[in-house]
Amino acid sequence: MLTGILRAVGEPLDVSRIYKHTREDVLWKNAFQPWRRSPLWLCLRVALQTSLVCHDDEEPHLRYKSFMLFFMAQVLRDALKASLPSDVLFIMKAKVSGRSLKLGEIEATPWLLDVETVVKAAQQELLRRWMSVEKHRDPFGTQQHWPPSQLLFHQDTKLTLSSLRPYLAKVRARSGSQSTFHNFTPDCGRRISQCSSSLRDVNLWRGVEGSELRLQLADLELWVQDSLKDGWGQT
Amino acid sequence: MKREDASPALTEVIDAYTLSASFAYTDLPEDTSLMVLTLMDLWVALDMCSLYHCPMLRDYNPGFPPLLFEPLLLPKKSQMGRLLHVEQYLAERRKEAISGWPSVFESVGTKNSFAVRFFQQSSHHQELRQKIEAEARNERSLKISELARKCQMYQEFIKKSDVLVCEFVKHRLYSVHSEFCQKCLLKVKAQRFRVDVHEWPLPSDDLEAKAVVFELDLPTIVSNWRNTTYSLLVDRLSLKADARSSHGGKGKKQGLYILHKYDGLQRFVRSEAARLQLASDAKPFMVSHYRDFEISQASESNVCVHNGLRYSMYDSKISRWTNELLGHCDLREKCRFNLSSGPYLGLQYAVNSTIHTSNEVIASQAKCSEALTLHEFYAFGTLRSGHRLQWRNIARELSACILDFNCYETNALVTQAAWQVGASSEGTLSRESHEDLEEEEFGTSLLSALDDAFGTIEGNWQGAAAARTFVALAVRLLSLTTYDNVREGCFRLLRRARAISLSWTRELGRKLQEGQNEDELKALNTRALEMALTCHGTFDVDPQHVPRLLKSKEDVAVLTECSIVVHDRCPAVIDDLPASIKMLLRRHGRLSSLLEAPLRKRILEFRGGLDSTIRRLWAGYVPGSPWTALRSPDERWLVTETSSEEVASPSVVHYNLLDSSLLVNGSPLTRLPRSYETHPTFRRLFGEVM
Numbered sequence: 001m002l003t004g005i006l007r008a009v010g011e012p013l014d015v016s017r018i019y020k021h022t023r024e025d026v027l028w029k030n031a032f033q034p035w036r037r038s039p040l041w042l043c044l045r046v047a048l049q050t051s052l053v054c055h056d057d058e059e060p061h062l063r064y065k066s067f068m069l070f071f072m073a074q075v076l077r078d079a080l081k082a083s084l085p086s087d088v089l090f091i092m093k094a095k096v097s098g099r100s101l102k103l104g105e106i107e108a109t110p111w112l113l114d115v116e117t118v119v120k121a122a123q124q125e126l127l128r129r130w131m132s133v134e135k136h137r138d139p140f141g142t143q144q145h146w147p148p149s150q151l152l153f154h155q156d157t158k159l160t161l162s163s164l165r166p167y168l169a170k171v172r173a174r175s176g177s178q179s180t181f182h183n184f185t186p187d188c189g190r191r192i193s194q195c196s197s198s199l200r201d202v203n204l205w206r207g208v209e210g211s212e213l214r215l216q217l218a219d220l221e222l223w224v225q226d227s228l229k230d231g232w233g234q235t
Numbered sequence: 236m237k238r239e240d241a242s243p244a245l246t247e248v249i250d251a252y253t254l255s256a257s258f259a260y261t262d263l264p265e266d267t268s269l270m271v272l273t274l275m276d277l278w279v280a281l282d283m284c285s286l287y288h289c290p291m292l293r294d295y296n297p298g299f300p301p302l303l304f305e306p307l308l309l310p311k312k313s314q315m316g317r318l319l320h321v322e323q324y325l326a327e328r329r330k331e332a333i334s335g336w337p338s339v340f341e342s343v344g345t346k347n348s349f350a351v352r353f354f355q356q357s358s359h360h361q362e363l364r365q366k367i368e369a370e371a372r373n374e375r376s377l378k379i380s381e382l383a384r385k386c387q388m389y390q391e392f393i394k395k396s397d398v399l400v401c402e403f404v405k406h407r408l409y410s411v412h413s414e415f416c417q418k419c420l421l422k423v424k425a426q427r428f429r430v431d432v433h434e435w436p437l438p439s440d441d442l443e444a445k446a447v448v449f450e451l452d453l454p455t456i457v458s459n460w461r462n463t464t465y466s467l468l469v470d471r472l473s474l475k476a477d478a479r480s481s482h483g484g485k486g487k488k489q490g491l492y493i494l495h496k497y498d499g500l501q502r503f504v505r506s507e508a509a510r511l512q513l514a515s516d517a518k519p520f521m522v523s524h525y526r527d528f529e530i531s532q533a534s535e536s537n538v539c540v541h542n543g544l545r546y547s548m549y550d551s552k553i554s555r556w557t558n559e560l561l562g563h564c565d566l567r568e569k570c571r572f573n574l575s576s577g578p579y580l581g582l583q584y585a586v587n588s589t590i591h592t593s594n595e596v597i598a599s600q601a602k603c604s605e606a607l608t609l610h611e612f613y614a615f616g617t618l619r620s621g622h623r624l625q626w627r628n629i630a631r632e633l634s635a636c637i638l639d640f641n642c643y644e645t646n647a648l649v650t651q652a653a654w655q656v657g658a659s660s661e662g663t664l665s666r667e668s669h670e671d672l673e674e675e676e677f678g679t680s681l682l683s684a685l686d687d688a689f690g691t692i693e694g695n696w697q698g699a700a701a702a703r704t705f706v707a708l709a710v711r712l713l714s715l716t717t718y719d720n721v722r723e724g725c726f727r728l729l730r731r732a733r734a735i736s737l738s739w740t741r742e743l744g745r746k747l748q749e750g751q752n753e754d755e756l757k758a759l760n761t762r763a764l765e766m767a768l769t770c771h772g773t774f775d776v777d778p779q780h781v782p783r784l785l786k787s788k789e790d791v792a793v794l795t796e797c798s799i800v801v802h803d804r805c806p807a808v809i810d811d812l813p814a815s816i817k818m819l820l821r822r823h824g825r826l827s828s829l830l831e832a833p834l835r836k837r838i839l840e841f842r843g844g845l846d847s848t849i850r851r852l853w854a855g856y857v858p859g860s861p862w863t864a865l866r867s868p869d870e871r872w873l874v875t876e877t878s879s880e881e882v883a884s885p886s887v888v889h890y891n892l893l894d895s896s897l898l899v900n901g902s903p904l905t906r907l908p909r910s911y912e913t914h915p916t917f918r919r920l921f922g923e924v925m
Binding site: 183184188190211213214215217219221225 | 248252255256259260269270273276277280313314317821824825828829865867868869870871872887889893894898900901
């Protein structure tokens, strides 16, 4: 609100301005408290940058940038001494080397070597930690119940088809195929004789289904059509 | 067989046939129609036989509505003749029946009801009634003397009790009434005397009593007639009897008293309980709370009571009163082709009946599916509007080329129009709907339209459905026309249709041998089956015309060839096939059984036809000994032995006239035995692929 009032009653003053990305955002998921960037740290940095600015230079913020790099290299050195976790070290190292690369393009100063040694030391430390992880046979204890020394590869990969060989032997011993001639004897159900004139012979047989049942029904229908009237004239 | 014996035999045949056929024919309207016609033929025989024994039945209308049989689908002339006979018989029966007299299945105790009139002329039943009444009088006088005896004893107890005084016992300071007081005990004893009522066994109404006596000894002839006619009316000719009964509550009705289980008359029951029985929902006195009285309140008038039951006719199978079930005869739903889902779904009404007007169809154009053009919609909707116009409309549509004849729905519509018998016209066989076909001029113009229509589909086997429609029309024309030149034209047309569909069958057979992809093969296989069925269907004419179409050895060769293709292409399990093909398979089965005898005759006459078909399938076949038919009941099998001149041992070849299986030395030639193919393991390993 203050800025709003000032903008209304005052007028912009012509001073040297700096611009900073605040990257203001809040992370708050499954957490006790929200996380955000420290405003104090931003304030400190702005104070530093505006104090160290030198308008005569080609690059007005060189001093501030150099200081920040130097300072962060110092912090990384202390972190190495305190042997912080590898991920934190890795991120710090990445930041420092990024800044040193950018600065090195502008101006190669001797103390940059010092920064380089710190970065290298951090790299060495990370490498050392990774080597120790690699060297350990089972660093997380996930395979302690699996004794590879007791495996018997030869035995475990042997497959047997115990009934195949006797069967093959039998095939060889089989005599020439039996006669291909099969005598065919049809087994058809009884049918309604269409020439029968007696109702007694007209019957359906239970227990048949599908096409055989339909055949019986068709026979009966045909009988009704052709023979029923003959026997049942109009007398 | 004499007529006396025929009634039970006919009843048995009707029952057995109904049981099997109604189960086997559910989904095919023309089969259902044939079932109804067959049942009606049998019923007419039963009715004649029953009338011979019991002329009194003639006075009662059997209850078949006059327009009931109009929806039937009867493709053959002989069937329409039979229907005409049945309808004439029923009309005669209706005319003879005395109008206003009650139905045999409903009314119980009115002056003209069948039971009462039968009783009046049957001395046997009158004797039975006298016997029942004599026994009841006897029981009643016993009851009265029992009542008097009990009354006397009651009085004695009361008298004894009156002279006594109540007894008291001293209880320290005061006296109380004794538990064993003689006076009071006697009183209680007296009050315990009760007497059961005597219910008169027959209803007090004279007419009702007569009906009850008649039911006790129902003559077999009447019982058979009544039960068979009733179950025809209610189970077969009515609209879904089950659906209507369900809302009335299945199972036993609460508080229903059936005559055959009534204690008072149990000893006089002479006939077995059948489906129709007399029952009452009013209680008899014997089970009500009036069944006994204390003596003090009993008197002759309230102990000897009249009969409490009020009888009506009851259907014990469906558990409903018969008057609720009768009068719902309707065959329309059972005798129609149903359109499967799709663009035509909303047009089912156009297939169902002929009473919608063309204006109604135009008015409903908004309902036209996007897949149809409006012209097609209109043509489909109005084809059947007006039963006398149907055939004219069909003939016009054949040349107009608006309807899509290649789809199943059009086939259903046209077939329904061509086959449905429709309204009868005074004693003519072809009825009002099909009168056009008897005209020579219409016959020839329909023929030329069909000829042109065949010309348009000839080139492509996609037109199989259209070909089937045209064949059905030609067959119908052949069946009903009376002119020889039209008939000859129909024969020519059917032969042409046969040649076209046979060439399609062969073409698809070749494609099948070239095909690779499994899905494609399966689809082609179904198509080949459809073509062979179409070709086989060109033989589906009236029996008297079969000899003309099955004349030469070439005819025999075509018939056997397409039958064998049907047998070979038909999958072992047909559930997956489209409904239209299942329908064709059913027709094919019926046609095969009709053609069995003529085909056998032809093959035994000249063998060349079957031999050439077999040589097409089996190059090494050398005809040997003549074909012979096996003896009954295996007469469907023809057998021959191949010539032994060129090969070492002759083979025995069997051919089945019904399902066209071809066996060489007892093993199928072209496909695995059915028992293999339906085996679960085979199906799992090889699926439908052969």
